[in-house]
Amino acid sequence: MALRPVTRRSVADQVFDQVLDDVLDGELAVGEPLPSERRLAEVLGISRPAVREALQRIAQTGLVEVRHGGATTVRDFRTAAGLDLLPRLLVRTGGLDTAVARSVIEARAEVGPGIAALAAQRGGPALAHQLIDVVDAMGGATDPVRWQQLALDYWDLLVDGAESIVYRLMFNSLRTAYEPALPALGALLAAEVGQVEPYRLLADAVRAGDAATARAAAARVLTPTAEALLAALDAIGDER
Amino acid sequence: MALRPVTRRSVADQVFDQVLDDVLDGELAVGEPLPSERRLAEVLGISRPAVREALQRIAQTGLVEVRHGGATTVRDFRTAAGLDLLPRLLVRTGGLDTAVARSVIEARAEVGPGIAALAAQRGGPALAHQLIDVVDAMGGATDPVRWQQLALDYWDLLVDGAESIVYRLMFNSLRTAYEPALPALGALLAAEVGQVEPYRLLADAVRAGDAATARAAAARVLTPTAEALLAALDAIGDER
């Protein structure tokens, strides 16, 4: 018996999603005014405070601009949106946006080594010890999803060791986008299960405080996954 | 007579800032419940809808968790916050957080070359032409702030050329944090004004589609600024 928590979504949540999707899909052109709060409330059959909560949250993400006395207008998300929008761009209208997914994989492969280098400079043996603990756990994992979660834990430690708030925040944003997709991705990444050596080598480089080696080792950790995922995305693209 | 635009901040805005600061400063411990909406409204002397708008916006950033029927609790921003929070972390309680600033500079120097490499692969001569236009404009600029704004425009083009939504969003977040500080930083970066050669070399590498050269050229573009800023931060740290 597989029970799932029931989801109860608030009215404001639904408005938030609906308007956000319309903005991202381009149904509302950039610069175009949204209907007034009163009108939205009437059309949607809800109260104005509920509409306002949704609009204020959207304004918080930077996708619309609310001006007292004037109309609320749509902004260009390519210049206005921040990394927090990534999860919503990655999975849209039910499906996975392959262009966004490619971009995530690229960024992961590009930024990861830099994090590893910083962690090697700053983490020291204490960090290496924690990393090895995770690697040992990975050695015992057989489920691909479980494996990937441990890999995320590994990177979490690495990001901590880098002692960089910017990388920490980047990682959080990427993880938020990446983690929900894990179950769906599990099968694709089954081949990687058991390949602990690259992770161990990276931990060794961290212990030695060798930034250059850590950078190279991180690349070897990330490349297989990146290639597997990009190949899978190509396959999806072909069958369409 | 130097007049500045008057700032009219809405009640909800003020509550938003106040609660956010309390969370970031750790005055509200992680896991701790916030006062109830009714209580907050009473204490602050405002209406409940105004409080709600503020809390919902904070929840949107991930810093608190609102549960129907239960208390609203504080989350750990180190694991819950995304890159959008960066501007608020960079300038806090009036001053610049030097640790955050260091991190921004580091990340900029680390991520920039990757963007340049992608742009070289994908941008081609068309992008290079646009870049050269900006470089020419930089050649005529004498004001440090103006110079830095042109440099941002240059990077904006490069990010466009990289055709990566993730880098685009990262850049937006970093720019949002960086740009407001520009006037204050202007003087520190005066020495860089006129050094257009690195920018021109990078544009050439983009025209040639040479990713490796572009990567190296980007490093040469970024390093002087990074070193100047880090030195300035050291000076600030010393005088305290």
Place this chain on the structure above:
DNA sequence: ACAACCGACTGGTCAGACCACTTGACCACC
């Protein structure tokens, strides 16, 4: 032609009420 004005419309705020949900205490039962 121009400036001042004014009305219609927009977002901002308030008050008070009721609904939906969580929590914890208490109690009856097995």
Place this chain on the structure above:
DNA sequence: GGTGGTCAAGTGGTCTGACCAGTCGGTTGT
């Protein structure tokens, strides 16, 4: 001792209707 039922208090969710505070565009008077 553990189970489940019940209930009250407190919390967030929503609604209504009103008024305040800005913006905008047309009208009016010069």
